[in-house]
Amino acid sequence: MAQVMTRSRGRxxxxxxxxxxxxxxxxxxxxxxxxxxxxxxTSPEVRRLLLDIVKRALQLAG
Known part of the structure; x- marks a missing residue:
């Protein structure tokens, strides 16, 4: 039985x-x-969207 397990592991x-x-x-x-x-x-469109999200979050925070 041990040989069978060893062979199958080897394969x-x-x-x-x-x-x-x-x-x-x-x-x-x-x-x-x-x-x-x-x-x-880093594209201008995505950069603008991210800046808008940050600005809104800062405005809501106070």
Missing amino acids: HARDDGMSTAEYAVGTVAAAAFAGLLFKIV
Whole structure:
């Protein structure tokens, strides 16, 4: 019984975790998403909306 469990673990051990290529693709995708999000948040329209929200909140606070 112990041999069967060891063999099955050995077969599945190759599938555990991500490979270096998967990490690279994930890192590139995360960096691209961060760049896109930065562009959106720093756009004049979004900046104006955020400033309006802050101004309203400050006016309501007193």
